[in-house]
Amino acid sequence: KNFPPGPTPVPFFGNLHQLDRTNPLKDFDKFAQHYGSIYGLFIGSQPAVVLTGQKMIREALITKAVEFAGRSDNMMVSHVTQSKGVIMADYGESWREHRRFALSTLRNFGLGKRSMEQRILEEVKYICSHLEESAGKSIDPKHLYHQAASNIIASIIFGSRFNHQDEYFQTLIISIEKLTKIVIGQWAMLNEIAPVLRIFPLPFCKAFQYYGEIKNHILKVVDEHTRSRVTGEPRDLIDCYLEEIEKRVDQCTTFDVSQMATLLFDLFAAGTETTSNTLRTLTLYLMTHTHIQGKECSGMVTTNAQLRGYNIPKGTIIIPYLSSALREESQWKFPHEFNPQNFLNDKGEFVKPDAFMPFSAGSRVCLGENLARMELFLILVTVLRRFCLVWPEDAGEPDFKLIYGGTQSVKPYRLTVQLRTPGQTCKSVY
Numbered sequence: 001k002n003f004p005p006g007p008t009p010v011p012f013f014g015n016l017h018q019l020d021r022t023n024p025l026k027d028f029d030k031f032a033q034h035y036g037s038i039y040g041l042f043i044g045s046q047p048a049v050v051l052t053g054q055k056m057i058r059e060a061l062i063t064k065a066v067e068f069a070g071r072s073d074n075m076m077v078s079h080v081t082q083s084k085g086v087i088m089a090d091y092g093e094s095w096r097e098h099r100r101f102a103l104s105t106l107r108n109f110g111l112g113k114r115s116m117e118q119r120i121l122e123e124v125k126y127i128c129s130h131l132e133e134s135a136g137k138s139i140d141p142k143h144l145y146h147q148a149a150s151n152i153i154a155s156i157i158f159g160s161r162f163n164h165q166d167e168y169f170q171t172l173i174i175s176i177e178k179l180t181k182i183v184i185g186q187w188a189m190l191n192e193i194a195p196v197l198r199i200f201p202l203p204f205c206k207a208f209q210y211y212g213e214i215k216n217h218i219l220k221v222v223d224e225h226t227r228s229r230v231t232g233e234p235r236d237l238i239d240c241y242l243e244e245i246e247k248r249v250d251q252c253t254t255f256d257v258s259q260m261a262t263l264l265f266d267l268f269a270a271g272t273e274t275t276s277n278t279l280r281t282l283t284l285y286l287m288t289h290t291h292i293q294g295k296e297c298s299g300m301v302t303t304n305a306q307l308r309g310y311n312i313p314k315g316t317i318i319i320p321y322l323s324s325a326l327r328e329e330s331q332w333k334f335p336h337e338f339n340p341q342n343f344l345n346d347k348g349e350f351v352k353p354d355a356f357m358p359f360s361a362g363s364r365v366c367l368g369e370n371l372a373r374m375e376l377f378l379i380l381v382t383v384l385r386r387f388c389l390v391w392p393e394d395a396g397e398p399d400f401k402l403i404y405g406g407t408q409s410v411k412p413y414r415l416t417v418q419l420r421t422p423g424q425t426c427k428s429v430y
């Protein structure tokens with residue numbers, strides 16, 4: 001009763017037949033034009049509410065932070081991770097304790113012997129030496145960025161980095177990439193609306209296989225740490241967690257090895273896919289806007305909730321449609337353009353518009369935001385000072401369309417690397 005209005009659902013499928021299976025986001029825009037910034041949908045028989053635009057998203061995620069901080073246990077990704085760790089853990093003590101632990105450990109590693117900045121700069125060295133070797137040639141930067149982002153988070157949580165040539169490392173990264181695409185995609189939707197299909201060997205089964213491979217690696221590293229660690233001298237996040245288990249042995253706590261394995265998975269996967277895809281997308285835009293290179297520079301409601309006068313029953317899936325805020329016409333000078341002017345006021349000073357919320361907001365705001373910002377800044381600034389990244393002459397038209405998934409990504413592309421002399425302006429045929 002009084003559920004936000006939206007497109008009419010049909011039995012069993014809900015509104016799925018009205019959504020593009022490969023990328024439903026365009027349909028979200030269409031529905032928002034018709035129903036406004038809050039509307040209801042049915043994913044199978046599961047009610048969902050889509051929030052569009054920065055005001056609506058903030059009203060829910062910040063003003064009503066607790067009510068909108070839950071997670072569904074009916075999503076395929078929750079089955080894969082058994083709702084443990086942080087990302088898919090429901091609002092409650094376990095999520096709170098693990099989020100707090102992860103945030104404070106990431107912060108402490110920033111202050112430790114090898115600062116976060118040093119860990120990132122070490123990886124930047126590898127990126128630069130690879131780009132130097134590739135000068136004058138065209139390369140696909142995908143693996144380079146994935147491996148760099150993955151190695152930075154690996155050094156913080158596992159205490160060591162992988163060699164870029166290591167085949168095992170490459171397999172792990174491919175598993176993370178494929179898993180992120182499967183768990184938010186058409187096969188996952190089918191898995192969620194028709195549990196009967198779960199016993200068949202359909203493509204969603206691969207998600208469990210990829211997760212198993214990554215988790216096996218994590219458990220092996222945890223095992224090595226259990227044998228080699230010295231109390232009071234933590235080398236990384238695993239040592240810190242094992243120390244917490246020891247400290248809390250007589251207390252009622254949610255800390256255990258199985259929660260730790262999922263937390264490590266969350267950080268490893270979230271730390272790899274997001275930053276590397278942001279770098280890939282950014283590089284694509286920079287190559288095709290070389291004048292810019294030249295400048296210095298799903299939640300769930302925890303209780304019955306009310307929003308804009310509508311009733312949102314406990315258990316409703318909440319979809320804060322963050323991309324809608326990132327190109328909201330009333331909020332940006334150039335909402336559909338890659339243009340740094342979007343972040344500059346009339347005096348040319350940096351301003352952060354309220355609609356800039358790629359890390360979400362409220363209780364579930366990204367816990368790796370500071371790390372991600374530092375990575376993006378250090379990697380880009382170093383690379384752009386030393387190289388011109390240019391769209392290859394024979395590459396045709398660039399394609400900016402995004403592939404839908406747990407993290408969206410651009411299609412593979414090639415870039416031409418040129419060594420840059422100080423003050424040189426980068427020029428591209430595009």
Ligand code: HEM
Pocket residue numbers: 086087088099153266267270271272274275278298299322358359360363364365366367368369371372
């Ligand atoms: C450009 C890079 C990144 C972007 C755009 C990004 C974006 C986001 C967003 C939008 C959320 C909220 C998701 C939701 O509500 O369902 C989130 C959550 C999260 N992110 Fe990030 N992220 C980035 C980098 C990272 C990194 C480097 C880490 C690793 C430390 C990380 C770890 C997490 C975790 C653990 C959560 C779950 C938090 C919770 O549920 O309490 N992210 N991220």
